[in-house]
Amino acid sequence: xxxxxxxxxxxxxxxxxxxxxxxxxxxxxxxxxxxxxxxxxxxxxxxxxxxxxxxxxxxxxxxxxxxxxxxxxxxxxxxxxxxxxxxxxxxxxxxxxxxxxxxxxxxxxxxxxxxxxxxxxxxxxxxxxxxxxxxxxxxxxxxxxxxxxxxxxxxxxxxxxxxxxxxxxxxxxxxxxxxxxxxxxxxxxxxxxxxxxxxxxxxxxxxxxxxxxxxxxxxxxxxxxxxxxxxxxxxxxxxxxxxxxxxxxxxxxxxxxxxxxxxxxxxxxxxxxxxxxxxxxxxxxxxxxxxxxxxxxxxxxxxxxxxxxxxxxxxxxxxxxxxxxxxxxxxxxxxx
Amino acid sequence: xxxxxxxxxxxxxxxxxxxxxxxxxxxxxxxxxxxxxxxxxxxxxxxxxxxxxxxxxxxxxxxxxxxxxxxxxxxxxxxxxxxxxxxxxxxxxxxxxxxxxxxxxxxxxxxxxxxxxxxxxxxxxxxxxxxxxxxxxxxxxxxxxxxxxxxxxxxxxxxxxxxxxxxxxxxxxxxxxxxxxxxxxxxxxxxxxxxxxxxxxxxxxxxxxxxxxxxxxxxxxxxxxxxxxxxxxxxxxxxxxxxxxxxxxxxxxxxxxxxxxxxxxxxxxxxxxxxxxxxxxxxxxxxxxxxxxxxxxxxxxxxxxxxxxxxxxxxxxxxxxxxxxxxxxxxxxxxxxxxxxxxxxxxxxxxxxxxxxxxxxxxxxxxxxxxxxxxxxxx
Ligand SMILES: Cc1cc2nc3c(=O)[nH]c(=O)nc-3n(C[C@H](O)[C@H](O)[C@H](O)COP(=O)(O)OP(=O)(O)OC[C@H]3O[C@@H](n4cnc5c(N)ncnc54)[C@H](O)[C@@H]3O)c2cc1C
Numbered sequence: 179x180x181x182x183x184x185x186x187x188x189x190x191x192x193x194x195x196x197x198x199x200x201x202x203x204x205x206x207x208x209x210x211x212x213x214x215x216x217x218x219x220x221x222x223x224x225x226x227x228x229x230x231x232x233x234x235x236x237x238x239x240x241x242x243x244x245x246x247x248x249x250x251x252x253x254x255x256x257x258x259x260x261x262x263x264x265x266x267x268x269x270x271x272x273x274x275x276x277x278x279x280x281x282x283x284x285x286x287x288x289x290x291x292x293x294x295x296x297x298x299x300x301x302x303x304x305x306x307x308x309x310x311x312x313x314x315x316x317x318x319x320x321x322x323x324x325x326x327x328x329x330x331x332x333x334x335x336x337x338x339x340x341x342x343x344x345x346x347x348x349x350x351x352x353x354x355x356x357x358x359x360x361x362x363x364x365x366x367x368x369x370x371x372x373x374x375x376x377x378x379x380x381x382x383x384x385x386x387x388x389x390x391x392x393x394x395x396x397x398x399x400x401x402x403x404x405x406x407x408x409x410x411x412x413x414x415x416x417x418x419x420x421x422x423x424x425x426x427x428x429x430x431x432x433x434x435x436x437x438x439x440x441x442x443x444x445x446x447x448x449x450x451x452x453x454x455x456x457x458x459x460x461x462x463x464x465x466x467x468x469x470x471x472x473x474x475x476x477x478x479x480x481x482x483x484x485x486x487x488x489x490x491x492x493x494x495x496x497x498x499x500x501x502x503x504x505x506x507x508x509x510x511x512x513x514x
Numbered sequence: 515x516x517x518x519x520x521x522x523x524x525x526x527x528x529x530x531x532x533x534x535x536x537x538x539x540x541x542x543x544x545x546x547x548x549x550x551x552x553x554x555x556x557x558x559x560x561x562x563x564x565x566x567x568x569x570x571x572x573x574x575x576x577x578x579x580x581x582x583x584x585x586x587x588x589x590x591x592x593x594x595x596x597x598x599x600x601x602x603x604x605x606x607x608x609x610x611x612x613x614x615x616x617x618x619x620x621x622x623x624x625x626x627x628x629x630x631x632x633x634x635x636x637x638x639x640x641x642x643x644x645x646x647x648x649x650x651x652x653x654x655x656x657x658x659x660x661x662x663x664x665x666x667x668x669x670x671x672x673x674x675x676x677x678x679x680x681x682x683x684x685x686x687x688x689x690x691x692x693x694x695x696x697x698x699x700x701x702x703x704x705x706x707x708x709x710x711x712x713x714x715x716x717x718x719x720x721x722x723x724x725x726x727x728x729x730x731x732x733x734x735x736x737x738x739x740x741x742x743x744x745x746x747x748x749x750x751x752x753x754x755x756x757x758x759x760x761x762x763x764x765x766x767x768x769x770x771x772x773x774x775x776x777x778x779x780x781x782x783x784x785x786x787x788x789x790x791x792x793x794x795x796x797x798x799x800x801x802x803x804x805x806x807x808x809x810x811x812x813x814x815x816x817x818x819x820x821x822x823x824x825x826x827x828x829x830x831x832x833x834x835x836x837x838x839x840x841x842x843x844x845x846x847x848x849x850x851x852x853x854x855x856x857x858x859x860x861x862x863x864x865x866x867x868x869x870x871x872x873x874x875x876x877x878x879x880x881x882x883x884x885x886x887x888x889x890x891x892x893x
Contacts, residue, residue: 377890391892394884401883404518404890405829409805412520416808419522438801484794491797495787500780502600503537505804510530 184243187225188250194219195254201465207257208326212296217258217281225260227277229268236271245363245418249411252367255325255468259283259293261364265356266301273308273342285332286353292479294330295320299339302332305350309338323475325468349427358437358480359421362414365440365476369407369447372469376400376454383458396454403450406443413439420508431493431508434486441483444473517825517889522808523815526589536597539570544601549860552602552777553868556609556770557731559683561638564607567598568638573608574616581620582633588818592769592811599773600780606680611635614764615642615688618708622749622757627710631686644765645675645689645711645735646758653881656702656755660691660737662709662746669693669709669747671717671740679875681733682722687711690758693751703755708748715740727867760822765876767813767827772806772834774872775841775865779803781858782845792848799844802837806830828877828885835873835882842866 198219207213228244230236244264251261259281266284267277280298285291291300295318300311315336321329344352377400380391390396413436420432448470452459459466477483497504543563551558567573572594577583598605616635619627634640651658660673675681675689687710694705713720717740722730749757779799786792809830816823842865851859873879887893 377892380892394880397887397890397892398880398883400890400892401832401886404886405833408518408520408826408829409809409833412522412808412812413805415522416805432804434797435801435804438798439805442798442802483798487794487797487801489797490800491793491795492790494783494796494800495789495793497783501783501800501803502776502780505800505807506533506596507530510525510533 181239181243184239184246187223187228187239187243188246190223191220191225191247191260192250192253194223195250195256199254199257201468203257204255204465204468213257216256220256220258220260226263226267226279226282227271228264230271230277234271234276236267241359241418241421242415245415248360248363248414249367249370252364252369252472253371255368255371255472259296261360262292262297265360266299269303269308269344269348269352269356270301270310270340272348273344275308275310275340275342278310278339284353284356288331289353290321290329290331292357293328294318294332295328300332302334302338303344303353306344306348306352308342308344308352310340311336311338323478325471325475327472327475347425347427349425349430351430352426354480355426355430355433356480358433358486359414359417359426361476361480362410362417362433362436362440365444365473366407366410366414368469368472368476369403369410369443372447372451372466372473373400373403373407375466375469376403376451379455379458390454399450399453403447406446410440410443410447413443431490434481434490437481438483438486438490441477441486444477448473517823518829518886520809520812520826521815523589523811523818526587526593529590529593532590532593533597536572536594537601539566540597540601540603543603547602547604549857550864551604553775553861553864554604554606555599555602555774555777556605557679557868558602558604559606559641559680560604561607561641563604564641565638567605567608568636571636573612573638574632574636577616577620577632577636581628582636588814589811592814596769596773596807599769600776602777607641607683608635608638609770610644610679610684611640611642613768613770614644614761615686617764618688618748618757618761624745626745627748631710640686641680641684643678643681643684643687643713645678645687645691647677648674649676649734653878655690655758656706658690658692658706660689662691662693662707662742664693665741667741668744669742671709671711671737671742673737675735675737676733677723678733678735679731681713681735682720682730684713687713687735688748690754693754705752706754706758707751708754708757709742709746710748711737711740711742711746715742717741725868727864760824762877763822763824763827764817766831766882767810767817767823769807769810771831771876772803772810772837775838775869776803778841778845778858778861778865781855781861782848785855785858786848789848795844795848799837799841806834806837810834825885825889828882831876832873832879832882832886835879839869839872842869 198216227236228239232238262283266282270277282299283293283297284301286303317333319331417432417436420429571584575584575586662669693707696702717738719736721734725731
């Protein structure tokens with residue numbers, strides 16, 4: 179479970195985002211403008227090094243501590259890559275590279291890199307090998323997900339400033355696993371925001387002389403949304419806990435299960451949100467789509483439900499014994 | 515929305531040892547578990563098995579020792595429940611007493627009641643059933659009409675309960691009944707009380723009702739001037755509604771709300787081990803199982819802390835029921851019923867017919883979602 183410090187930090191980020199970003203920031207971002215003021219407000223909290231050990235100059239938090247932070251970022255559809263920077267810092271520092279200041283993101287292989295064009299540095303992973311490139315060493319083929327968040331492909335045109343290999347516990351899939359973990363938490367947060375909007379709308383929009391939330395059909399749909407939102411949050415937190423206990427690579431099972439859970443939850447939740455908002459929710463002007471388009475996008479990043487379902491299914495099929503003992507042993511053989 | 519918050523709980527100390535002990539016990543008994551028994555899950559009734567569980571100290575295990583308990587934690591109890599369900603053990607003869615009747619008596623019973631009933635539930639001697647539903651009162655439980663009148667030396671009970679699971683096999687019922695008329699134009703839940711009914715008492719008529727599988731699971735129980743002693747009352751006279759609702763948090767919170775079909779999932783895993791095409795569908799089931807388990811353990815943790823997680827329990831029950839209910843159909847998409855091994859086919863056949871009850875018993879899906887909607891501030 180998240181420590182008190184972590185809850186406090188999440189609240190700080192919550193306030194900072196409430197002050198330094200709003201719907202117009204999100205619109206600006208979609209128009210291609212970098213929200214420098216928002217980034218400055220967040221970076222001032224000193225959280226880039228959240229997952230970097232204190233001995234290495236970081237904040238020394240665990241993955242469980244950072245889970246509520248990811249939710250907050252999702253709840254605000256944060257228009258800056260604090261999540262990416264936190265995880266890039268963690269990866270670099272695990273490999274013994276001192277993370278640079280500033281906006282920093284990470285990616286693997288030929289894949290799109292979240293916020294690439296806005297970063298001053300990029301950590302590029304090739305299996306367990308990690309190299310730190312300054313922006314000047316990369317040329318970008320810009321792209322975006324369906325929420326118009328920058329998802330850019332890098333061509334290397336210069337030399338890295340540092341290269342190293344991740345220790346064993348981080349494994350050859352560190353970029354994939356870190357992305358999945360990050361997006362799982364953000365999806366939970368974005369669902370909380372979309373649910374709150376939908377509930378508020380149900381209590382205020384009137385048809386047939388009463389708030390639509392008085393109709394049982396609407397109530398029952400929102401109850402399902404709430405249940406899926408809780409499931410997403412629990413799944414993201416449980417995956418983070420597994421990483422704290424056994425390391426990133428050995429928590430692939432939990433991360434995969436979480437990503438399936440949040441992906442399915444996002445699909446259901448986004449659909450219900452739009453049903454409750456009806457035409458209003460389809461407009462560009464309304465803020466709902468900033469959350470739902472992110473939910474749809476983030477399902478794809480760090481492995482989709484289909485990707486993980488196949489892997490988790492194969493892992494379960496390959497078990498020497500039954501499924502149940504496998505699931506329980508993962509929680510109980512390792513004491514924290 | 516504080517009622518929808520879940521905090522993860524870590525496994526209690528000694529979890530792996532306790533689990534191993536339960537598994538060893540179950541391995542001894544497993545040869546007796548036919549596919550039908552495994553598929554029935556906590557709707558399987560076997561007094562001998564229950565007495566064996568009682569002898570291990572695994573019924574009422576959170577209760578004080580002086581009342582036959584083992585003073586273990588809710589999280590430890592949860593381990594025992596999980597293992598019983600995962601194995602498809604026939605736990606029906608003690609499930610209700612352990613899950614809700616015993617805890618109710620422990621919380622609100624008199625010293626006398628605690629001394630008499632709890633040790634007998636814990637040993638497996640007394641089996642309890644739930645007397646809530648009536649012919650005209652299902653989801654709208656507060657409309658119930660069974661009545662206990664105060665008379666010289668106790669109470670006189672008249673009326674009818676229905677759908678009482680194992681009523682014909684049990685010894686005791688805790689019934690929710692009307693003990694005083696509802697106030698004119700006032701709230702109907704005022705004037706209800708909970709009473710202990712000895713099912714062998716004169717005037718109790720039990721008529722088993724066959725279910726669609728052809729089994730005698732539930733009953734209609736009629737009370738004809740049944741005399742109850744004074745101390746049949748549990749808790750406070752007139753407070754029965756509040757008591758019964760918080761009892762429902764116990765009823766709805768457990769792993770029995772997502773593991774009822776588990777033996778079929780294990781059978782599918784074994785049978786489809788080599789089937790590449792089945793991997794994605796199986797993976798989704800595994801992920802859902804994993805997520806539900808984390809939620810369910812969180813609820814056990816809330817009970818451990820003395821909270822009253824009524825809403826979280828309703829939420830996990832709703833998600834869990836969807837999962838366990840969908841399983842037979844998920845499985846038959848992966849392997850044709852005629853290609854299933856005999857044991858699996860029999861479990862599948864049983865579950866196909868019985869899964870509709872999962873989102874009815876213990877409060878329907880619609881009622882669960884109503885509870886969640888209320889927490890959202892929509893009602
Ligand atoms: C296998 C099994 C075992 C059971 N064991 C017991 C037992 O041991 N003891 C006991 O007391 N009871 C028991 N029950 C009864 C169970 O609690 C009831 O079936 C349940 O509460 C629903 O009541 P009902 O069947 O009368 O349906 P109804 O209440 O008549 O409901 C019929 C349908 O209408 C819907 N509905 C009703 N009211 C509303 C509303 N306000 N809003 C939206 N939809 C609504 C319901 O959701 C349902 O879909 C058992 C039931 C089953 C199936």
